[in-house]
Amino acid sequence: MTLPKLFEDRMKELLKEEYEVFSSCFDEKHYSGLRVNTLKISPEEFEKICPFEIKRIPWISNGYYYNPKEQPAKHPYYYAGLYYIQEPSAMTPASLLPVKPGDKVLDLCAAPGGKSTELAAKLQGQGVLISNDISNSRAKALLKNIELFGTRNPVVISEAPAKLVNCFEGYFDKILVDAPCSGEGMFRKSPAIMKNWEQYGVAYYNKIQKEIILQAAKMLKPGGSLLFSTCTFSPEENEGTIAYLLKQCPEFKVVNPLTRVNKEGREVSYEGFSFGRPEWVDGPEELKNCIRLWPHRIKGEGHFITLLEKGAECKKSNISYKSGNKGKLSEEAEMFISGLGLPVKREQLELREDKLYLLPEGIPDLKGLRIMRAGLLLGEMKKNRFEPSQALACALKTGEYDKVLELTAESQDTIKYLKCETIEVDQGTSDGFNLVAVDGYPLGWGKLTGSTLKNKYLPGWRLL
Numbered sequence: 164m165t166l167p168k169l170f171e172d173r174m175k176e177l178l179k180e181e182y183e184v185f186s187s188c189f190d191e192k193h194y195s196g197l198r199v200n201t202l203k204i205s206p207e208e209f210e211k212i213c214p215f216e217i218k219r220i221p222w223i224s225n226g227y228y229y230n231p232k233e234q235p236a237k238h239p240y241y242y243a244g245l246y247y248i249q250e251p252s253a254m255t256p257a258s259l260l261p262v263k264p265g266d267k268v269l270d271l272c273a274a275p276g277g278k279s280t281e282l283a284a285k286l287q288g289q290g291v292l293i294s295n296d297i298s299n300s301r302a303k304a305l306l307k308n309i310e311l312f313g314t315r316n317p318v319v320i321s322e323a324p325a326k327l328v329n330c331f332e333g334y335f336d337k338i339l340v341d342a343p344c345s346g347e348g349m350f351r352k353s354p355a356i357m358k359n360w361e362q363y364g365v366a367y368y369n370k371i372q373k374e375i376i377l378q379a380a381k382m383l384k385p386g387g388s389l390l391f392s393t394c395t396f397s398p399e400e401n402e403g404t405i406a407y408l409l410k411q412c413p414e415f416k417v418v419n420p421l422t423r424v425n426k427e428g429r430e431v432s433y434e435g436f437s438f439g440r441p442e443w444v445d446g447p448e449e450l451k452n453c454i455r456l457w458p459h460r461i462k463g464e465g466h467f468i469t470l471l472e473k474g475a476e477c478k479k480s481n482i483s484y485k486s487g488n489k490g491k492l493s494e495e496a497e498m499f500i501s502g503l504g505l506p507v508k509r510e511q512l513e514l515r516e517d518k519l520y521l522l523p524e525g526i527p528d529l530k531g532l533r534i535m536r537a538g539l540l541l542g543e544m545k546k547n548r549f550e551p552s553q554a555l556a557c558a559l560k561t562g563e564y565d566k567v568l569e570l571t572a573e574s575q576d577t578i579k580y581l582k583c584e585t586i587e588v589d590q591g592t593s594d595g596f597n598l599v600a601v602d603g604y605p606l607g608w609g610k611l612t613g614s615t616l617k618n619k620y621l622p623g624w625r626l627l
């Protein structure tokens with residue numbers, strides 16, 4: 164692979180005798196990975212039902228390599244949200260941010276959702292997850308992935324970070340900044356990125372990174388953790404951005420995020436991980452706690468990760484929380500909601516233009532922000548009828564709804580269902596809205612009349 168000359172020269176200077184082995188890996192194939200959605204299935208269960216060959220990624224408890232000849236994004240389990248297709252090193256940032264259920268979490272540069280979906284899984288439906296991306300079109304893809312994953316507490320926003328500060332100063336326990344970058348770690352996987360690199364260069368992205376990280380710092384609670392990551396190698400964008408933050412905000416310190424055993428007790432190995440290089444930016448010693456993943460040292464494309472903690476002594480914020488505005492529900496909507504096994508707190512219900520949402524507990528007023536979704540969309544009231552939403556189907560487990568139509572991954576009916584076609588059924592479930600599931604994992608809704616299932620799968624998501 165021919166790399167940009169400027170990039171080669173700089174990497175030679177930085178890596179010295181290591182450069183040969185670094186550059187030779189650009190002639191090898193890139194690695195393909197998938198990450199299991201632990202909101203829906205454990206890695207152990209997934210290994211039992213996985214229809215293609217997979218191999219564990221040593222440092223990610225729910226991550227696997229797959230053979231690129233396979234097409235996991237076309238399998239019904241993908242449509243059931245059982246996994247996310249993600250480059251292996253890109254799985255690392257969310258795995259190293261110590262999120263626990265109940266936390267208030269911000270993913271500031273979130274689209275298309277590779278990290279947000281894992282943060283959602285770590286929250287297990289408790290607390291708040293605000294997923295933001297400045298690009299409106301990319302935020303649409305983000306919303307789809309967040310809903311497909313079955314997130315019960317989603318808030319998706321498309322705003323500039325500075326605007327978010329008005330609502331969220333000092334609010335979050337954990338923040339992830341997966342910053343826009345020059346993408347040197349993507350050269351092998353997507354060579355077209357090299358053109359972008361030549362056009363914009365490192366300085367262009369570094370300016371944006373510095374702006375974003377300062378805004379993120381303002382939104383973190385005292386004592387909270389901020390994780391900054393990029394998929395590039397340049398010292399300016401990486402150690403340089405962190406050194407800049409430390410200068411501007413001395414209440415922050417860099418900590419080493421690596422631990423040998425993760426929460427689920429699955430052994431993970433960080434063999435091949437490297438540390439930050441303060442000398443490359445003439446920065447403080449604590450930059451040695453930054454993590455560098457190099458493509459010649461691990462089986463992945465490369466990443467930079469820094470975990471920072473904000474001193475507990477700084478000023479606390481005083482944000483008041485919003486509860487729902489239930490409005491008047493139709494009888495059918497009331498009946499539908501009370502029949503769900505999903506825990507629904509009445510005071511968190513909100514009706515907006517006939518759409519019914521379940522708000523996460525503890526979100527502030529989001530007035531003035533460009534909101535793509537605030538809360539779990541339960542469904543829509545259409546005159547007296549209530550139509551449950553695709554997002555609700557994804558967030559439910561089959562045991563939480565009484566009419567379930569079970570299909571299997573091998574059945575032609577599953578493919579027909581995912582293509583939004585009507586299907587004929589001979590199973591003994593009753594008329595009305597049925598939750599259609601593949602091997603026990605919900606895909607969407609269908610409305611049964613006799614033996615005919617009218618397809619209610621979201622047309623924009625259908626299998627093409």
Ligand SMILES: C[S@@+](CC[C@H](N)C(=O)[O-])C[C@H]1O[C@@H](n2cnc3c(N)ncnc32)[C@H](O)[C@@H]1O
Binds near residue numbers: 277295296298
């Ligand atoms: C590396 S990508 C994020 C990838 C994402 N975290 C994932 O894992 O799927 C960086 C994102 O930052 C967004 N972005 C660019 N400038 C931004 C800004 N000033 N504020 C917030 N997001 C920004 C881009 O639209 C892009 O989606």
